[in-house]
Amino acid sequence: MIGLLDCNNFYVSCERMFNPSLRNKPVVVLSNNDGCVVARSNESKILGIPMGVPVFKIRELIKRYDIKVLSSNYELYGDMSSRVMTLLYKHAPAVEVYSIDEAFIDLSNTHIGAYEFAANLKKIVEQSVGIPVGVGVGKTKTLAKLANVFAKKNASTLGVFVLEQDLQYYSDVFMLPVDEIWGVGRRSRNFLQNNGKHTVADYYNASRSWIKKYLTVAGERTWLELHGESCIDIDVDIDQRKSICTSRSFGSVVKLKQELEEALAYFADSCAMKLRRQRQLARSMYVFIYTNRFVQDAYYNGGITVKLPVATNDSAELIKYAREALSRTFKEGLGYKKAGVIVFDLVSDAIIQGNLFDPISRDKQKVLAEVVDKINRTQGKGTITSALQGNLNGWKLKRENLTPAYSTNIHEIITVKTN
DNA sequence: TCTGGGGTCCTAGGACCC
């Protein structure tokens, strides 16, 4: 059996831990630049606020119901996440961290029953970290996800639900909307609904060949998983990413090439640091700059792929290639709204495939990077950066309602007043 | 006026090979 544990309304729950006045009130957390709603408390969900809605579209609701609006505080959420995951690693046999707020757990080697194990895990996390969680269990990942959805929607489950038998024996789960199935997104949902298939039961009861014909192999895998045949393995080795991306939308439009250069230097440096942390090297890089995609007629989306002559995770080197790529894709006179750097074709840093004409002293480069990383780790992020990153003022993020880094910065630790 | 960021996997089509 496989379990899926996820944190309820994760970002909101993190904020509530350190600010109890947010409890029992409608709360939303916004994306970078305070753009869209990315997390909602149950009270906000009941008010009908959809996931992902731009905040300017719900100004009225916010005012009318006094909804608390917060900027996202990834330092806090990241720390809370690692506390939850650390507990899972300690108490569960095999864990795949699937996202910041959820993890799959392999329950095949536990000596107690699946329900008991799941309920116990939930209790441990809630008592030790304080974030409310739910657990779904099934024979496959897709069934575990579905069990989790059901647990969340039905208070009588108390947040834990196990799909022990074949799916068809659970009439309530069978009646869930088809897009609650993991892997059925907007497009598949529309297609299925247009063909009269609205529920989990309809997907389950469709023929395998029909699903494969119209929803291809991915849809077929989902079908098999719903029927209890596992097709998607637990992957405990998530540190081996296949690509790394750093990108941002800009708080305001950027026109100057130099400002883009500074931003891209920051993104490239950030990718390099992430690579070093994972002990990987990149062999390719993609640099992109976009104008505002909501302005349909003049939308420019420029991107350049660069093959790196030698696999690297060096900041200066990646910055250099990012600048060169920018020169090739930059168009004068446009207002840019977003840019980013993606590194891919990643390999372990244990082996470097050398290049006969490589002019760089890789050993010295590595020592320098280690020192810089150490200083930034101990003295704070951004203590040492490349001068090419400039002062980072032109494209700064908008974060007007940011809460403190309660749990990771000693200067922002919570204060308690007593009388 | 204001619209996130970071991932994975699959497919179609083109270039190229024999």
Add this chain to the structure above:
DNA sequence: TCTGGGGTCCTAGGACCC
């Protein structure tokens, strides 16, 4: 004028996930 069959590899773009 007529113009095969089978394969690999790469890339761009789409769908999906949280």
